[in-house]
Amino acid sequence: MTVTVPGTAPASLAGSAPPLALRGLSVAYAEAPAVWDVSFEVPAASLTAIIGPNGAGKSTLLKAALGLVPRLAGEALFFGAPLSRVRRRVAYVPQRTSVDWDFPASALDVVTMGLYGRLGWLRRPGRRERAQALACLERVGMADFAGRQISELSGGQQQRVFLARALAQEADLTFMDEPFAGVDAVTERTIVDVLHGLRGQGRSVVVVHHDLDTVREYFDRVALLNVSLVAAGPTGTAFSPAHLRAAYGERHGALAAALAGGPP
């Protein structure tokens, strides 16, 4: 089911194919399945949280959709096409801890990397790219840190730099892996504002999320995962105590359901 917000979707989003459609996606590391037969769609102009207990395969699902880990079965379609045909419309914000922050680069250098895809082979980023990157740093409140060595940034600031890099891509669909993990309140607020801004432009974001407290406030859709998909859909219906108990198990499920604001 695709929900289009009239008048706000960019021209590129015209057409009926949803930004993301997962069909029977499965992944196995070594022996045990990590993600099992997951199918759901992400409509245009939506913010989707992927939630579930530790080890539920949330990050793995993201990586499998993006082709970063081998799939056992299933497919992921982006705007109705395989990723290789629409890479420019898809952005990815990896977990902050997945890179070496002692790498010799400034905040601006990292954001400029978001424009490399558009530049193509051999062409170097120039003044125009730097200006675009700076504008993106501005949007996450980090313009003053443009020349700062990335190792000197706090965790929250590093996360905002990563977000700015994704913004530079001007993608219609953005994946974020645990962007709220261990960040300060200012960063969390900034990220949420940026996400809502993107949705207002008719773009979609899929976020691996941990904090059940904030799901209702930040996201309009959820995908509840525990290796296989428990529920997916609008927050109002999918983020229900029954589904949470099913995803988190009986013991933690009661707590999760309480956090979600429903009856225990």
Place this chain on the structure above:
Amino acid sequence: MTLPFDLVIVGTAVMVAWACTLPGLFLVLRRQALLGDAISHAALPGIVAGYWLSGGSLASLPALVGASLSGLLTVGLSALIARSGRVKEDAALGLVFPALFAAGVIAVSLNYGNVHLDLDAVLYGEIAYTPFRPGWLGLPAAWVLVGGMGLVNALFVGGLFKELRLSTFDPGLARTLGFSPRLLSGALLTLVALTVVAAFEAVGAVLVVAFLVVPSATALLLTRRLGTALGLALGAGLSASVLGYVVALALDASITGVVAGVLGLQFVGALAAQGLRARRVRGRAAPQG
């Protein structure tokens, strides 16, 4: 009493394999697999100093002590540099051991430029000569030295297996539980340095480095259980020693080289087995429909 050549050589190889595997498994888990190579090179200045102090006998105790000391110096200096936070562990090690080796090379060329100090014999000791070097109680020197180190390692790893496992996987928890991970890893690395020196004097650096890394890597491909991995690695070292010796005799090739080759083949076999198993699991597990 003289032991048969075959027994001495194969026995030495197995002792080196086991003495190296015991601490080697933990080196592999701690991302320090290349430490053995580094120590075997960095030992040179210590050997030269020992040679100089003892007035010119290579296989003597002073050379052994000197080599051990410079091995320990490598471990200590690279840890110190890495702890400054400016350099990663691998680069710190790569900064220290070539510098020590270079110092050794210069010391050799300055002091013994006219005397023939056979560097190759020091660095690449030859296992085929072990039967000709008597040690103690009629046992070959290599057996006394390497066997002794192996025994110390076995006592250390056997006695502190639980503590080593904990401090390898979760140093923070180990510290809060009152085990000192720093003390443990210091003791482990000291044993590695001593083992490398004792063993390369007998069989050469190549085989030592291979035994420190390859059997453990092979075992860890096949299992994630530490105890099982140790057993598998000891078995791999034993079979590679015996098989390598037999093949080397048949081909009239270097024993060291063939044993290292067999270890490599075992690793490739484990890698293939792991790949096949993963594929089989996938084939069986893919959801229908």
Place this chain on the structure above:
Amino acid sequence: MSLSPADFFTDYTLRSIVLGSALLGLVAGTLGCFSVLRRQSLIGDTVAHAALPGLCAAFLLTGTRDTLGLLVGGGLSGLLASLLALGILRYSRLKEDVALGVTFSTFFGIGIALLTAIGQSGNAAQAGLEGFLFGQAAALTAGDVARFAVLGALALGTVAALHKELQLSLFDPDYAAVQGWPVAGLTALSTALTVLAVMLGLQTVGVVLMAAMLIAPAVAARQWTRSLGGMLRLAGGFGALSGGLGAALSLALSPEGGAGLPTGAVTVLTATALAVLSLLLAPGRGVIAGWGRQRQARARLRRELAGGRR
């Protein structure tokens, strides 16, 4: 040999040695940045050891100690070993150090077996083959220097052209893959260039010391700069400096009539000295600057505590 500075400009042999060593330092220093940043610093050592079976095979095939043949043979087996290590990293859970350790000890073992076989055949040129492994800068000729220059320019030109691509795949491989860059190919390319640098260096500084020529200039350069471009250029400069200076020092300091000071060893000690000085003295990242900042901060906080603020 007693030398005056002018000799370095007029003496044909000296010029070749110094220029050749400096060129090696330039290429190795630049390419070393990639392996240091990828946490594969010891790949230089690995490749250098893994070249042995290729060197021996080339020698057995051609029967001569022709430099080019040996370089190609050694390069191919070094490249094979490092690609195998990359493959092990990709298809198993083992870490960098283990992947390098396994391939290098196996290859070196096979090389030793081949070397022994050559020794048994009683070929006189075998001694030369071993000299190759320990490095002989003194044997550098003008032809070698020209060869270094061409291959070095090729390697550095590739790095310059693909700077952006290599940077991205080094810093954030997953992100680069999602953008559609061929990360595995780019990694293999930078590894192949490193193998090339090692092959050039084998002749000059030898197997063991080659590791330092990749690592020390990169470590030194990292202390002074905040960008990859700056690090690459500085590391090249530090490498060239230690190569040239090391060669010149070893020639100038060699005792009259005695055996010469080994060029490779002096070069490596020069590079290490530069790295240690940079680690200690660099502003910002330097250890001493760090102590200073920490002391000032502590003193300020103590004053604030005493003043009852906070």
